[in-house]
Amino acid sequence: MLRNWGWLAAIMAMLPLLLGATGSLAVEPSLPANWAMGMIDAATPVKDRIHDFHDLLLWIIAAIVVFVMALLLIVIVRFNAKANPTPSKTTHHTGLEIAWTLIPVLILVAIAAPSFRLLYFLDRAPNAEMTIKVVGHQWYWSYEYPDNGNFTFDSYMLDEKAAAEQKMPRLLGVDNRLVVPVDTQVRVLVTSADVMHSWLVPPFGVQIYAFPGRTNETWLQAKKEGLFFGQCNQICGINHGFMPIAVEVVSKEKFAAWAKEAQTKFAANKPGVTGTAVAQAVAQ
Numbered sequence: 001m002l003r004n005w006g007w008l009a010a011i012m013a014m015l016p017l018l019l020g021a022t023g024s025l026a027v028e029p030s031l032p033a034n035w036a037m038g039m040i041d042a043a044t045p046v047k048d049r050i051h052d053f054h055d056l057l058l059w060i061i062a063a064i065v066v067f068v069m070a071l072l073l074i075v076i077v078r079f080n081a082k083a084n085p086t087p088s089k090t091t092h093h094t095g096l097e098i099a100w101t102l103i104p105v106l107i108l109v110a111i112a113a114p115s116f117r118l119l120y121f122l123d124r125a126p127n128a129e130m131t132i133k134v135v136g137h138q139w140y141w142s143y144e145y146p147d148n149g150n151f152t153f154d155s156y157m158l159d160e161k162a163a164a165e166q167k168m169p170r171l172l173g174v175d176n177r178l179v180v181p182v183d184t185q186v187r188v189l190v191t192s193a194d195v196m197h198s199w200l201v202p203p204f205g206v207q208i209y210a211f212p213g214r215t216n217e218t219w220l221q222a223k224k225e226g227l228f229f230g231q232c233n234q235i236c237g238i239n240h241g242f243m244p245i246a247v248e249v250v251s252k253e254k255f256a257a258w259a260k261e262a263q264t265k266f267a268a269n270k271p272g273v274t275g276t277a278v279a280q281a282v283a284q
């Protein structure tokens with residue numbers, strides 16, 4: 001018997017090697033899993049509330065479906081030609097008509113209240129501790145950090161070879177990630193340098209349009225560290241599908257160290273200049 005246990009222990013010892021594909025990553029990417037149910041795990045309070053609202057609507061919808069289905073079954077069983085050979089000639093019923101108008105209105109009003117509460121909650125950051133600016137380009141994103149040394153950098157999708165090397169999911173890995181500190185309310189200003197884009201990060205519950213000549217505001221407050229992905233979800237041209245968003249949430253200390261390093265790393269980039277890559281190419 002003991003020998004069997006030794007064999008098992010050897011397998012257990014090899015397990016990290018067998019699972020090494022993701023085990024070697026500095027940060028585990030937060031991704032949808034096979035056979036998972038529901039939406040992706042919430043990484044911000046906004047996404048938590050979106051989940052709650054979704055669940056509330058699901059109960060209401062389910063109740064309506066059951067009620068309508070019950071009415072249909074009653075009609076099918078009790079009022080078919082065989083069971084009810086001489087049907088009633090009733091064409092109007094004032095009480096019933098008021099009820100089937102008023103009850104759906106009341107249901108919609110009941111849904112509107114939490115819906116508006118959620119809309120205003122995700123609208124803007126009341127106590128933002130820092131601001132980042134997101135600029136959409138054909139076809140990449142650039143990020144500016146006005147409160148942390150006023151640096152900026154571009155974020156391009158990794159090609160398939162680089163993504164495989166860095167063990168990043170295909171079409172989601174980027175060269176320079178947006179880095180934000182955990183448990184910090186971050187105001188996010190979103191605009192575009194060319195056409196309409198949209199900054200969508202599902203685990204944060206953030207989806208906001210990037211318009212040229214206009215700045216939209218949203219916010220995020222990551223409640224856990226990790227690597228989160230999003231994509232442009234506004235058809236913006238031929239490479240629309242190839243401008244992913246990767247957000248790395250790190251501890252406040254790590255963020256401070258990263259921001260310090262980034263100031264020198266991206267010192268040549270000019271914040272506020274649309275298309276820093278283009279500006280650099282012209283300058284060279």
Ligand SMILES: [Cu+2]
Pocket residue numbers: 136137196197198232233234235236240243
């Ligand atoms: Cu886009």
